[in-house]
Amino acid sequence: MTLRMSLLGLSAALMLTALAMVFFYAPTDIVLGVSQRIFYVHVPLALVGFLAFAVVAVCSIGYLWKGSERMDNVAYAAAEIGVLFTSLMLITGMLWAKPAWGVWWSWSPQLTTSLILWFLYAAYLMLRAYAPPGETAARYAAVLGIIGFIDVPIVYMAARWWRDLHPNKVLGPLAEESALEPPMQLTFLVSILAFTALFAWLMTERTELRRQEIQVERMRYIYGEA
Template sequence: MNVSKSILGPALFVCMLVNLYLIFMFAPTESSMGQIQRIFYFHVPTAWVSGLSLFVLFISSILYLWKKQRKYDIVAHAAGEIGVLFMTMFLVTGPIWARPVWNIWWDWSPRLTSSLVLWFIFVAYLMLRNFVENEEKGARLAAVFAIVGFVDVPIVYMSIRLWADIHPRPVIGGGESSGLHPDMKIAFYFSVFTFTLLFLYLLIQRVRLQKTTVAISEMKKQIAY
């Protein structure tokens, strides 16, 4: 049974509808920023999924180098592609939110700079896979690169805690001045859950597609010989 289509797909669809309701109808309007603050419910979950993608990429790359099994490389590749997608969404929604609040589109602050570096890491990982002619060698080099690149994830997370930054303090666990309205918390946590579900769905679909691609490639090689 195709679990991703029979269960995960419909569940994701329902969650996305509920998520939109919670964001635009249930959660109260933030007093100082107004309606633009609602992008927060998309911006932060995309950041979370970006980090999750790189974590899956990191673990899968370690397993691939250790076990030498193609299935781990397939998962790593899929996670890298999804990571680029969500990291791009994160970098796009940030300036849209920042412009009316900070009156600037971009600032080379520690959080924003380290986030941009993380996006380049994802892109470089995919480019490395494509530019090395030997597929197996490219997969190994990309795996090593992904493991080293994971160092940037804790840097992104800790940047606003370690250095002065224009970026606001975390609303969850950010100190005495941080915090969300209870209804905002419900919308926020449900949005994180929904985006995580979306990540799982995309990962499963991409892995399945990549396995099919690999199988077809192997069949072509056998026919050629």
């Protein structure tokens, strides 16, 4: 309980700091203008989303190895939160691409990889929903969690070579990362910390909820009513 409360407090404090820095401390980008500030949500969302999928992979291996239900609960929570972060990353990315590049979508290697990742872990959640409940769903999901994560670098390679063959017609200034000024770097760092703390808090809450769900399922099974 105390861990969850302190994580909530930490992420709230960091988030407020990050928000204040994004709007009142970081300078406006000379080339990209105000829309560059989306960077401070978009990139942390992407990084933490990727971290979430790494957690899924590690816990999947742990689950198949040790068979501990707790590992599986953590993997489940990480997959769901990872899909949430990746969805928001794709949305904020589109909202940044339009002002920066003049298009909503560009098949850059990062975007292509993220989109496929989103589909992969959406499929992971579907598999958990449709598989026979209990231990079978956990085993299937763990196998997919491992296969999916190993697939990521291969997808990235394919997306990069593919992009070389089919260059996008991008209008306006290309966001080939202009070097960040020190205040921007600091703001970016605080944003990453804030999103990581938020992720940690959501993880504890979602894992706890998952534990409750399983407990209720078992009790219902024993006492048919209610």
